[in-house]
Amino acid sequence: MKRTVRMFAWLLCLCMVFPMLVSCAKTEEVKEFTAEELQSEEYAEFVNGYDPENDTDLDAERASAEDETLAGTSVQYSNSKLVSCPMPSPHKSSRNGQKIDTITIHMMGGQLTVETLGRLYSSASSQTSSNYGIDKDGRIGMYVDEKDRSWSSSNKANDMRAVTIEVASDPFAPYAVSDKAYAALIRLVTDVCQRNGIKKLVWSTDKNERIQHKNGANMTIHSDFANKACPGEYLLDRMDDIAAEVNKNLGAE
Numbered sequence: 001m002k003r004t005v006r007m008f009a010w011l012l013c014l015c016m017v018f019p020m021l022v023s024c025a026k027t028e029e030v031k032e033f034t035a036e037e038l039q040s041e042e043y044a045e046f047v048n049g050y051d052p053e054n055d056t057d058l059d060a061e062r063a064s065a066e067d068e069t070l071a072g073t074s075v076q077y078s079n080s081k082l083v084s085c086p087m088p089s090p091h092k093s094s095r096n097g098q099k100i101d102t103i104t105i106h107m108m109g110g111q112l113t114v115e116t117l118g119r120l121y122s123s124a125s126s127q128t129s130s131n132y133g134i135d136k137d138g139r140i141g142m143y144v145d146e147k148d149r150s151w152s153s154s155n156k157a158n159d160m161r162a163v164t165i166e167v168a169s170d171p172f173a174p175y176a177v178s179d180k181a182y183a184a185l186i187r188l189v190t191d192v193c194q195r196n197g198i199k200k201l202v203w204s205t206d207k208n209e210r211i212q213h214k215n216g217a218n219m220t221i222h223s224d225f226a227n228k229a230c231p232g233e234y235l236l237d238r239m240d241d242i243a244a245e246v247n248k249n250l251g252a253e
């Protein structure tokens with residue numbers, strides 16, 4: 001079974017490395033992960049791609065994490081009241097008082113429940129987490145308090161300033177999410193923006209604008225930082241719509 005998962009990861013990797021093959025991946029049926037495989041390290045890598053090479057100071061950070069305090073910071077952190085499933089993950093670091101000004105939406109690459117995602121994030125071997133997760137029924141899980149940095153986007157600097165949200169999706173391209181999950185995502189992102197003083201959500205189709213936060217851009221995606229399918233075409237095509245819906249809720253222009 002492990003071999004199948006490895007083969008799947010290899011296939012996915014091939015399709016990412018050689019853009020010419022991407023169109024073939026879209027039409028090919030991809031094997032769905034079994035319940036057992038969803039608990040595996042391979043799946044953890046697939047879903048979140050925590051990449052130690054992009055975060056070499058993590059060990060030192062872990063060692064000092066307990067000594068760190070938020071003394072001197074004026075940032076007030078809070079968590080969403082929309083959460084119905086809190087399952088704290090040990091895979092986190094301090095934000096060191098950094099202000100939250102970015103939203104990073106991920107797809108799970110599977111229709112995981114918020115509980116299954118929580119179990120994955122609790123596993124010692126997974127080395128991955130997100131602040132929030134949303135399942136296909138629109139239920140919201142919380143795994144890393146907003147005051148802390150999740151290990152989510154293969155990029156420390158991004159996760160220091162971002163609230164990261166994993167959305168349950170089909171395990172195959174275009175990685176569609178359910179209407180209920182989508183609606184919950186709009187509600188959650190609105191709530192995160194309201195509590196953190198993000199007055200307007202801005203998506204840019206230009207990667208450089210996104211990662212440099214130019215022209216107000218404050219939404220990033222996993223594939224900005226790592227060679228990943230995340231967030232998948234379905235969500236990628238809707239980033240503009242997500243920003244528009246959230247901005248309507250925020251009363252932003």
Ligand SMILES: [Zn+2]
Nearest residue numbers: 048106222230
């Ligand atoms: Zn991702």
